[in-house]
Amino acid sequence: MGAVAIIPARGGSKRIPGKNLKLFNGLPMIAWSIRAARAAGCFARVVVSTDSPAIAEVALAEGAEVPFMRPAALADDYTSTLAVVCHALEQLPSAELACCLYATAPLVQPRYLREGLSTLQAHPGSAYAFSVCSFGFPVQRALVLNGAGAVQAMYPEFRNTRSQDLPTAYQDAGQFYWGRREAWLGGEVIFSAASRPVVLPRHLVQDIDTDEDWLRAEWLHRALLASGQGLP
Template identity: 30%
Template sequence: MTKKILGLIPARGGSKGIPGKNIKLLGGKPLLQYTWEAAKQSSLLEKVILSSEDQEIIEVAKKLGLEVPFTRPEELARDETPSIEVIKQALNFFKENGQEFDAVCLLQPTTPFRSPVLINACIKKFEENNYDSLISVREVPAEFNPHWVFEEKEGLLKLATGEESIIPRRQELPKAYFRDGAIYITKTEVLLEQNSLFGERTGFYDTTGKPYVNIDTPLDWEEAERILYSGEWRVESGE
């Protein structure tokens, strides 16, 4: 059964690393526009909205045709505010207005290079496997694999995994992944009842090899421009 999924684009003001980041122009377009353009082409999102406390961001979003049904409370727009609180606030807003969703797909503007094809593929995998959640990930390079990572304990190095001996060959390392920040999909019941973005059954979609940047610093912004102008990024559409 197809689920009703809310697409949520969070874009607060007050970025310290890159002032005005979410509406700063990348290739002549506000950063959040890349995420909005991908989301609106997805046929599997019931509704797509922006959550922000910043009036300038809200005005830019509305001009782009992105729905902004409420202004996010200031207390949910601080550096330390967990994403789950922003999501729950949106779900509760819609519930109070008679609209409920089966799941939420969080789409952060800081990972602009995602396609509608990727969004749809993630949603389909999420639904077909009845996961509590699904996140997009990338493979950790061998040199950073947790089985090859050390922690300092009392002046000595110990394997971070707690193992006594190191895996000697790269070919023997199990695959490890890190979150790329592009897509988080979570069942509403897990968000509201377990207060969790993940639940017990977390699926994943591997985006290794696709153009990628998660923008947090000026160097990240430069990498985004490099990807954009090099032609590595080509927007895909369709299913």
């Protein structure tokens, strides 16, 4: 089978109810991830792992496959993404490479999905390749509030270090994670030296956990569509 996209999408969502099916710029949220995966042209199959018949119906309408329904034991608030991917791979024995693509990644671009695959293939000793982006400000200069509500440096040793002299720090972009079958099933740690980065520009990255996040992501997405960079 080669490479397969696995899109986890359970029916429950606490912070934004029904998030995977909520309309995002005119389409159910999950539709954007499915369309990006299909447009990438690097997947033998695009599979949605869900416990929800409603999500399964939308996924099928968008051209994805739902060859199995996820058991309830893997659809609660405490189930890890790793467990969901491993369950899917157990149902897909011929998948050699799997890309876990979040259903809530409407800004994902097909070209970066392809880059993730080529990055992993170019480094046979690596287990994963996943999306990251740089922090907009040196994390070493971060501030926190102490118990009295006053400001203090999180890393006081860097208080007088010029920002240009500090190394760039990166964060998980929360879009996709390419991995080898044996790495997923073996439970290898993703955030380690076994992984390679796919660096995204910050304007393509937005967590969507609150209503404010949702609004900002829609604005970014509309801008991409207007510039010709987004999916139709």
